[in-house]
Each structure stands twice: as C-alpha cells, then as structure tokens.
Amino acid sequence: MxxxxxxxxxxxxxxxxxxxxxxxxxxxxxxxxxxxxxxxxxxxxxxxxxxxxxxxxxxxxxxxxxxxxxxxxxxxxxxxxxxxxxxxxxxxxxxxxxxxxxxxxxxxxxxxxxxxxxxxxxxxxxxxxxxxxxxxxxxxxxxxxxxxxxxxxxxxxxxxxxxxxxxxxxxxxxxxxxxxVGYQNAAEEADIVEVRTGSDDRTLVDDAVALTRATRVHPELRRGSSVRGAIDLVAIATELAKLDAHQDREHVVLDSALLSLSARIGMDEASESTPEQVITEIWENHFFSSAGGQRRDRTA
Missing domain, CATH: 3.40.50.300 (P-loop containing nucleotide triphosphate hydrolases)
Structure with a gap:
C-alpha cells in the first residue's frame, strides 16, 4: 500500500x-x-x-x-x-x-x-x-x-x-x-445541525442548540446532551409541525425536546426532579425569561 x-x-x-x-x-x-x-x-x-x-x-x-x-x-x-x-x-x-x-x-x-x-x-x-x-x-x-x-x-x-x-x-x-476534546461553540454546533438535518430554519436550529447546550450546565444534571440531541430535536420538530399545524411553535419545540433530550441527560443523584421537569424548565427559561423576552410578545 x-x-x-x-x-x-x-x-x-x-x-x-x-x-x-x-x-x-x-x-x-x-x-x-x-x-x-x-x-x-x-x-x-x-x-x-x-x-x-x-x-x-x-x-x-x-x-x-x-x-x-x-x-x-x-x-x-x-x-x-x-x-x-x-x-x-x-x-x-x-x-x-x-x-x-x-x-x-x-x-x-x-x-x-x-x-x-x-x-x-x-x-x-x-x-x-x-x-x-x-x-x-x-x-x-x-x-x-x-x-x-x-x-x-x-x-x-x-x-x-x-x-x-x-x-x-x-x-x-x-x-x-x-x-x-470539548464541546464546540454554539455557532459551530448550529452549523453541524444544519448540515446533518438539511434544515433551513435557522431560528429552530438556534433554539435546539440553545436548549441542548443548557442541559450541560444545569445544576440538577450530572450529564448534558451532545449535539446529537439538537440534531434529533430539529428533525423531529420539523416533522411534528407538519403533523399538527395548529400547535404553536414553542410547544412543538417543547415536545420535540422532551423526546430527543430526555434519554441523553443524566440526573444528579441528589435531584428530586425528573428529566421531563428539567427539560421543561430549560424550555421555559429559553422562551419566556427576560433573556428571551423578544419571544414573550408572541406567546402572551
């Protein structure tokens, strides 16, 4: 050779x-x-x-x-x-x-x-x-x-x-x-998600990456999700939106996050919360906290 x-x-x-x-x-x-x-x-x-x-x-x-x-x-x-x-x-x-x-x-x-x-x-x-x-x-x-x-x-x-x-x-x-080898930055992870899913919805991609990255720093989690969680979240949300056109965007993201992230996170032994509760909390903070205030007018 x-x-x-x-x-x-x-x-x-x-x-x-x-x-x-x-x-x-x-x-x-x-x-x-x-x-x-x-x-x-x-x-x-x-x-x-x-x-x-x-x-x-x-x-x-x-x-x-x-x-x-x-x-x-x-x-x-x-x-x-x-x-x-x-x-x-x-x-x-x-x-x-x-x-x-x-x-x-x-x-x-x-x-x-x-x-x-x-x-x-x-x-x-x-x-x-x-x-x-x-x-x-x-x-x-x-x-x-x-x-x-x-x-x-x-x-x-x-x-x-x-x-x-x-x-x-x-x-x-x-x-x-x-x-x-650590995690890549948010912009690079978003690029990975776009490449892997073929999605042209950058807002959805950015939401998925933000939620996934938030699992890595949550105090009740000993293990957060890899970028694969964001990839699956975007893929599922894209299909879910087609199946249920009446559900608002934020709740499409929530349901997709619960499905794609819950198996990829590890709860801290001292936590009394469930994976679903932590993911929902992360979702609420992302969409409705002061940091995400630009979204509050849409969903009020």
Missing amino acids: TASTSTSVPARDAIASAVVGRDRELNLMLAAVAAGRDILLEGPPGTSKSTMLRAITEHWGVPFVLVEGNAELTPARLVGHHNPARVLQEDYSAENFVPGPLVEAMQAGGFLYIEELNRAPEDTLNTLLGAMAERAVTVPRVGTIKAESTFRVLASMNPFDNIGTARISDSVYDRWNRLA
Missing part, C-alpha cells in the same frame, strides 16, 4: 472541508498521525472525534476499522481466532486463521479506532499495547504479523461517564498521545 501520510496545507484544507470547526484539534491530530503516533481522544460524545478520523482516513485512502470497547472485547476478538470448524477438519494452520479488527487494520495499514477504551478488559488493552509498541503481533500457529506503515491505533473515552468503566492504568496512558 502506498497511501501518503503527508500533511501539506492543501491536504489539510481538503480534510478540514469535511469537519465543522475543530481547526486546532484537527491540526494536532494530523501532526500526530503523520508523525506515526497513536492518539487517545478524551471527551464527551458527539464532539466530532470519529468525524475527524474518518476524514483523515478517507483522504489518505486507508481503512477505518471501528471497534466498540466493552467487556466482550477479549484478546481473541481483537486479534482474531482460528475457524473452529476448519480446525476440526484440518488442524490449526495459518489458512484457517480469521483476522480480528486489530490484525485487519495492521495488514491493511488502516486506523484501528476503539470507542470507549475504558470499557475494555485490562488483558485486551495489554494485547493492544504490545501491537502499538512493536507494530507487530505474534499469533500462535500463524507467526508474526507486521503492520503496514500507515497503521495507527486511535481510541476515545468519556471521562464523565464512570458506569461500566475501568480505571486506565499509567502504563496504558504512557503509550498514547492524549488530546482533550
């Missing part, structure tokens, strides 16, 4: 055209992967982490191999296994070895991307770290498999979610270049 890993300005601009904002993060990511390094992306969901990586691999012309980190991601699932039926007939051989995502990415010179790295078992991470250090893995009865030059190991983790996760050891962190 002869994929180029250069990061000239034209190449960078071509990749950036597929991403909304993220100039600094994209530059850092391009610099790291062009230098042959692996990256751990740390931040909440819905912050364009995989979008940036897909844009790079598409421009380089290399595979993007996605793996979900969870308790079932064993070393055998990650590296590969021998086909049981063929083993019974032929005994173990290199020919009946079925590559897992790690070997697949190594042989194709692709990017292995592990979502939610901190949900994977420790012994699986140890297998992964060996491949990162040596750019090769040794498979029993197959031999040593070496990676192509464009092979990279990328991973993500959400530092704000501790349910079903494990602490990442210092030895694991020592193998990665860590990039913290």
Whole structure:
C-alpha cells in the first residue's frame, strides 16, 4: 500500500472541508498521525472525534476499522481466532486463521479506532499495547504479523461517564498521545445541525442548540446532551409541525425536546426532579425569561 501520510496545507484544507470547526484539534491530530503516533481522544460524545478520523482516513485512502470497547472485547476478538470448524477438519494452520479488527487494520495499514477504551478488559488493552509498541503481533500457529506503515491505533473515552468503566492504568496512558476534546461553540454546533438535518430554519436550529447546550450546565444534571440531541430535536420538530399545524411553535419545540433530550441527560443523584421537569424548565427559561423576552410578545 502506498497511501501518503503527508500533511501539506492543501491536504489539510481538503480534510478540514469535511469537519465543522475543530481547526486546532484537527491540526494536532494530523501532526500526530503523520508523525506515526497513536492518539487517545478524551471527551464527551458527539464532539466530532470519529468525524475527524474518518476524514483523515478517507483522504489518505486507508481503512477505518471501528471497534466498540466493552467487556466482550477479549484478546481473541481483537486479534482474531482460528475457524473452529476448519480446525476440526484440518488442524490449526495459518489458512484457517480469521483476522480480528486489530490484525485487519495492521495488514491493511488502516486506523484501528476503539470507542470507549475504558470499557475494555485490562488483558485486551495489554494485547493492544504490545501491537502499538512493536507494530507487530505474534499469533500462535500463524507467526508474526507486521503492520503496514500507515497503521495507527486511535481510541476515545468519556471521562464523565464512570458506569461500566475501568480505571486506565499509567502504563496504558504512557503509550498514547492524549488530546482533550470539548464541546464546540454554539455557532459551530448550529452549523453541524444544519448540515446533518438539511434544515433551513435557522431560528429552530438556534433554539435546539440553545436548549441542548443548557442541559450541560444545569445544576440538577450530572450529564448534558451532545449535539446529537439538537440534531434529533430539529428533525423531529420539523416533522411534528407538519403533523399538527395548529400547535404553536414553542410547544412543538417543547415536545420535540422532551423526546430527543430526555434519554441523553443524566440526573444528579441528589435531584428530586425528573428529566421531563428539567427539560421543561430549560424550555421555559429559553422562551419566556427576560433573556428571551423578544419571544414573550408572541406567546402572551
């Protein structure tokens, strides 16, 4: 494979055209992967982490191999296994070895991307770290498999979610270049929503983004919604308005917000409110508080 890993300005601009904002993060990511390094992306969901990586691999012309980190991601699932039926007939051989995502990415010179790295078992991470250090893995009865030059190991983790996760050891962190990725600003999130929904109603888009961003700072929530909540809110509100032409705009937004945001927020353990109550409060503050006073005349 002869994929180029250069990061000239034209190449960078071509990749950036597929991403909304993220100039600094994209530059850092391009610099790291062009230098042959692996990256751990740390931040909440819905912050364009995989979008940036897909844009790079598409421009380089290399595979993007996605793996979900969870308790079932064993070393055998990650590296590969021998086909049981063929083993019974032929005994173990290199020919009946079925590559897992790690070997697949190594042989194709692709990017292995592990979502939610901190949900994977420790012994699986140890297998992964060996491949990162040596750019090769040794498979029993197959031999040593070496990676192509464009092979990279990328991973993500959400530092704000501790349910079903494990602490990442210092030895694991020592193998990665860590990039913290936060939420984008309101204007960039609105641009993302417009692109993803195709909506030309900027007022609706701005309302959806404002409500979604408000969930991230509400005192009764330990987790707010990603921009995916705003994307779904706009899509649902657009269709809901067609179904019920008599419902006012503000209540179309409220019903859509309740549907699109309630599963994406996490209540604080000390709160006695429900997700619906918090979303309704955010909606009321947005449309009817003094900050939104320009709307009060319409709905009075």
